[in-house]
Amino acid sequence: MKMRPPTELCVFLLALLAPAVLYAINNVPALQQPLGMVGLGMVVLGSVVLLLLLTVRHKQNIDPLFYVFAGFSFTCLVGLTNALEQDGFIQGFMGFYLKMGEPHLSTAYSVLMCYWDGVVHFVIFLLIIHRMFKGKSYRELGLLWAGSSIANQLVLIPGTVIGKYGSNIQPAFLRNIPFFLLPFWAASLLLSRPQGMAIIPADKVAMEQKKSLFYRPIDAALLLGALAAMAFTVFRGFVVLDCPLDACFTYIYQYEPYLKDPVGFPRVMMLVYLFYALPLLAVCLYGLSRPGCIWMLDWTLLFAGAVTQTQWCHIGASLHSRTAYTYRVPAENWRTVVILNVLYAAIPILLALRCYANPTYFMKPVTKGQTNAEKKKN
Secondary structure, X not given: OOOOOOHHHHHHHHHOHHHHHHHHHHXXXXXXXXXHHHHXXXXXXXXXXXXXXXXXXXXXXXXXXXXHHHHHHHHHHHHHHHHHHHOOOOOOOOHHHHHHOOHHHHOHHHHHHHHHHHHHHHHHHHHHXXXXXXXXXXXXXXXXXXXXXXXXXXXXXHHHHHOOOXXXXXXXXXXXXXXXXXXXXXXXXXHHOOOOOOOOEHHHHHHHHOOOHHHOHHHHHHXXXXXXXXXXXXXXXXXHOOOOOHHHHHHXXXXXXXHHOOOOXXXXXXXXXXXXXXXXXXXXXHHHHOOOOOOHHHHHHXXXXXXXXXXXXXXXXXXXXXXXXXXOOOHHHHHHHHHHHHHHHHHHHHHHHHHHHOHHHHOOOOOOOOEHHHHHHO
């Protein structure tokens, strides 16, 4: 039998073409004309699709999400190239594209976003593709990525429009539309697929679900942590909405002046937290206090991916040299700010870990003597 390279290796090698494409755009004058840019874009897109089709031509029943993950892998290396150039590790790849395409990619927030894309998302994609062609479930990894990617676009798109780069939006910015829509489609597909349910006897489920919070100290601690995170969410929402309270004034000037950075991303992020993370935290409180909320397993993963990504960008950008000095976290308070933001990111992560470490409490109640797997079959 003819040996073929693993699919994930092929995708990895294909993604390595991204820096070469960027270098060509930045250094070949003919490609810097409008028609040259369009032509190169069409050639690159066609080549990526063709190579992906050739990679899996010998396989049957290809999961449609493969093309999403493999295509996004290519853009991950584009992002990593940008981050490395903005931080001075390489040069000659991004100058023209930043000038004529997406100048907001030179901001500290975008640099941290690109590092996340180029490392975390890229590794997730390769792991997903590996598991996909091994016939293993990748549902949890996919949901983690979907939450991260959706949150990223919810901040990036409006933040660019309302921030200081809003008056210089180029047609290339429209490329973010598929990056916004496809994660929603992927998440809907993944949520419609069956969970890898653990086989747990009904009597064990019933015993666990009879316990009050007093006998579930971990859940009680998570509940208190979620309440604290809700309070912090509301407080920072008020801060970016110019609340006149002394506490808000003190916080914005002595702890997180980055929230007022004119790039717009931190302001939008706090509003996204206020209108999306706050209700999700409230829903998680309900799931922790009421047994049988099986949806907690999926939604805590989406939530963890979203908050981890946004907090990485927020913490990093508030300390990064590309952020104007007046908007960086003051040196005397940086530990306090970092600890608060890390703890804020930790709550969704711990919620997801708790749900998957011991999902018994969240299982749907079943008839005595049945397992959850048998209930599902019926």
